[in-house]
Each structure stands twice: as C-alpha cells, then as structure tokens.
Amino acid sequence: MEMILLIAAAFGAGILNTVAGGGTFLTFPALVFTGMPPVMANATSTVAVFPGYLGGAVGFRHELRGFDRKRLLRLVGITLAGGLVGSGLLMVSSNEAFSLVVPFLLLGATLAFLFGDRVRQWAAEKARGVSSEGALGLFLVSLYGGYFNGGLGIVLLALFSLWGMTDLNRMNALKSGLSFLLSAISAAVFAAAGLVAWPQAVVMMLAATAGGYAGAPLARALPKPVVRGIIATVGFGMSAVFFWRLIGPS
Template identity: 70%
Template sequence: MIDLLILIVAAFAAGALNTVAGGGTFLTLPALIFTGVPPVIANATSAVAVFPGYASGALGFLPEMRSFDRALLLRLTLVTLAGAATGSLLLLVSSDRAFSLIVPVLLLAATLIFLFGDRIRAWAAARNSAVTPYGAAGLFMVSIYGGYFNGGLGIVLLALFALWGMTDLHRMNGLKNGLSFVLSTISVAVFAIAGLVAWPQALAMMVAATAGGFVGAPLARMIPKHALRLLIAAIGFGMSAVFLIRLF
C-alpha cells in the first residue's frame, strides 16, 4: 500500500511537471525502481505512466496548439513517430545491465539540460538564423532519445524549439506536450507488445498523471520555476549517482 501511494504521488507530480516544463520522469522512474521494478521495465512503465498526462497537458494548451499550421503539425508528428519508434526498438534490445550503464549518462545529461534549460534556450535563440525552422533532423534525434529514455524530454524539446526561433513559451509548451503525447503513443505501443510494462503500477500511475496534467497547464502560467528546477535537478543528480553506485 505504501509502494502504491509513492507511485501515485510521483505520477501526479510528474503529470503536472511535464505540462509545466518537463522532467516528470525524474519522479516516476526513481519511484518505480525504489518499489522494486527492474530498470528496463521501470523505464518502459514510466513512459506508459506519464503518457496520458501529455494528452491532458496538450488539451490545456489547446488554443496555443490551434495557432500552428495543420500541415506543419502533421509533418512534425510523422518525424516524431519515426524517431520514437527507433528509440523504443533500441530499448527492446537493451538488457538491464546495458541500460544501467547508459542511463547514468542520459540522466546526468538530461539533468544538466533541465537545470540550465533557460540558458540553453537563450543560447539557441541567439543562433537561430543558422538553423532551419522546424527542421526534421533535430526533432528526429530528440525523438530517438525520447523513445529510448524519456527523462528530461520536455526540456530538450523546448531547447530545440528555441533553436527553431520560437519565443512564445506557451506555444512552445503546447507543441511540446502535443509531440510528447505522439512520441509516447508509439513508445507505449512498442513496450506493451513487447511485454515490458508492469501494468498494475502503470494503470494507477496513468490515472494520477492525467490528473496532474490537467493541474499543470494553469500552474505553468503562475508557478515560479526556480525552486522547482532545483528540486528536480537534485532528484536527477541523485538518481545519476544511484545508478552509478549500482554498477559497482
């Protein structure tokens, strides 16, 4: 019962956090591993758990989503699906040992991106003249990362959007949540077919993440980011250390 409560609280907070800025996996993945789920299955279950939260978060930014050209959204969706499928298939061939070797590096990189997200976006925005707006290559690579390991995906996407020259954070958040939902759709399908999902935990967390996603949209317009960013960074650095210790 205590394990279930930990997972529900983590999923609710992750759903809200993913809508606000990203980084919800820093809460769901540690919670799953803490309650005894093996690393690869925990990663897949975490992706399933936050999946509906992206949908509710995207609905919260529906006005911003409608401001994008439909043909552009369709092209970005197709690129995201291709990258997500590639990343998800890579996870299927990863053993717990291989994933445990790779994930500290991914966690550390995602945490640094999360912690310095604003600076990265500012740096990227200052150099957008050299980058093709809405380019497929960058989105494809980010989608591979998201299909394999979801941690910090939202912040990576926001940095990519800044590279494209986007400046309206609400439109960026709407697009981030929409593409994250698309990415998670293919990941969930691949993981479910492969039998990598711990469904009792996933179902309870999906409900909590959905509720958190609805809460997250209004929070995104009012919550100060500094304290939240430091908390999630601490969790990310802590989990990187935990995975490194587990190797020895």
C-alpha cells in the first residue's frame, strides 16, 4: 500500500509539474507519511522529480543557445555553488530541525505559487530601467533550492524579472536549465551522503516521468484557474497537516 501511495503521488507530481509546477507538494509529504525521516524524504523527493527538469531544459534548448556563453557560465557557477551549500545544509540538519521549518517552507512555496503572477508583475515593475544581475540573489535562491525544492521555479522567475528580463520564453528556458543543474548537484550530494532511498526513488522517477507525459494534454485542456486551485488546495492542505504534526499531540 505504501508503494502504491508513492507511485500515485509521483504520477500526480509529474502531471502537476507539466501543467504548472508544484509536484513537491505531493512527493515529499507522501514519503514522510510512509514513515521516512523528513531529511531523507526531502532528498528522495528531489531525486524522484529530477528527470522532469531535464525535459524542460531540452525543450527550451533553442532559447538557451541565445544567451551569451560567458553570462550563462557565470550563472551556472553561481547556481551550482548555491545548490551545493543548500544541499550541505540539509545534510547537517537534524530531522527535528528540518521538521520545524518544513511547514513554513511548504506554506511559503504555496503562497509563492498562488501569487506567482503578481510577484513577477511586481518584480517587473521594480525592475524598470534595471539590467544588472545580482550574484547574491541567485546564490540565495539556489541555496533555498538545494535545501528545499518547493516553489523554486516561481522564485527564479521573480528574480529574473528583477534583473529586467521580460521575454517569458527566455526566462522559462533559463529557469529550466538552472533548475536542472541545481537538482543535479543536489541529487549527487544526497546520493553520496546516503540520504536517498533508492527503491522508492527509482519507482517514483518512473511514475513521475509517466505523469509528466500524461500531463501534457491536461496542460492544454484545463483552465489555468482550475489548475491553480488544485495546487493551492494541495499546498495549503499539506501545510496544515505538517503544522498539526509540529504543534499537535505526539
């Protein structure tokens, strides 16, 4: 029954990530609910949804080629550094400490997704006449992504808006490429540290890939408000459950 739950969660995550994002809201809680320690669950969840980022990066390969190579290499270096530090922080976090911050991370990621369009619009307005790229901003976002992957795409898009970027295709291309590299370094660190539960991770990777394929027609058919409502419901529900686990009776 536990494996069925994980397969269903990963399949749903693949669909959500293809339609709009938010797959972490399903994979991470499902792993925790099967009894896996939170730190290992977060690491395994990162590996489980990892293949989807490669598909996105390949799909935007034309737009990625349009970036200046030196600029792209600089952004890659910052992203890998931030992801490495974030992954390292997770490795040294106790399950108790991680459990303490998880409800806030889930809630923050849900709010970021729900109000992502407004955040990007606000960032774009603040960025008028601004074209500089802040290394510190990307490093901090990458650190967050290495520690906890939820809502990473929305935060990256908002950051790109603050840099003055306006072409959404180029922004999504850069987001997909950097997210893939960030997840790759995180997965490598977690694997080397023995934090990944491989039987669950491999099964969930296959299910997430199948869900991503199945999500393509849904992405075309479902109205955006419906998708946002589904993900917001899942996100707020999971946040409430983890807050209850934190403050409720043991």
